[in-house]
Amino acid sequence: MSTLIVIDQPPYGGWAGREALDMAFSLAAFDQPVSLLFCGAGVNWLRKGQEPGTVRQKSVEKNLAAAPIFGVEALLADSDDCNRYGLEPGRLLDGVTLVRTDAQLFAGYSHTAFAG
């Protein structure tokens, strides 16, 4: 039973994405297979060199760097949305897999949850 957690909202403007990330880490902590999909404005989570100090928030880049350590299986990003936001592969965090967000992708998971 593998779960896909979908983050479709940009970082820093709200807490839903962070809380979705906590859900993914929690599943991994209980040895439940889980992957994260970033799509829409959510692909901005994966941008290298984030400096959110001026908005007094912790960098989500650091949180995501910990994902493989916590046991999150894959960080997926919608390739069209990466293009839309000017995220060429060199600007993405390490370890991100570009995918097409389509029915075939979702069919590979038994559970899907969106950031609230």
Added chain:
Amino acid sequence: MQDSNPFSFTIVITGAPYSSQAPQSALNFAEAAIKAGHRVERVFLYGDGVHLASALASPPSDEPHWPREWSAFLEKHSIPGVACIASALRRGLVDEGEQKRYELSASNLLTPFVIAGLGEWVEGRMTSSRTLYFHGSD
């Protein structure tokens, strides 16, 4: 009407009452599911959804009191209602235990809700036949 193949549901609410319709839609769903012979295994409040467990909400008397309506529903059907501890502490929702731990001036958790970790959600997903999410508007 009874369904011949009853489901068990874990319901996750992430939208707050009075800023989203999530608690209301979730309650309508839960009532309909039980009426149709299904089972609601647990309700998990996450993110802004934890505001549903506040004992201090005081809407005008001519508006539905969603925290009390949910509380009565959970008690009537003996369904566990769990508010995520990390979401709850950030938003100022605490039980007596957390009040003591953080030396706060009050506690405000409505019965029968309890505060616990995301493990409750993980377990609900594993044991229920379906997990449904009721989100806010953003």
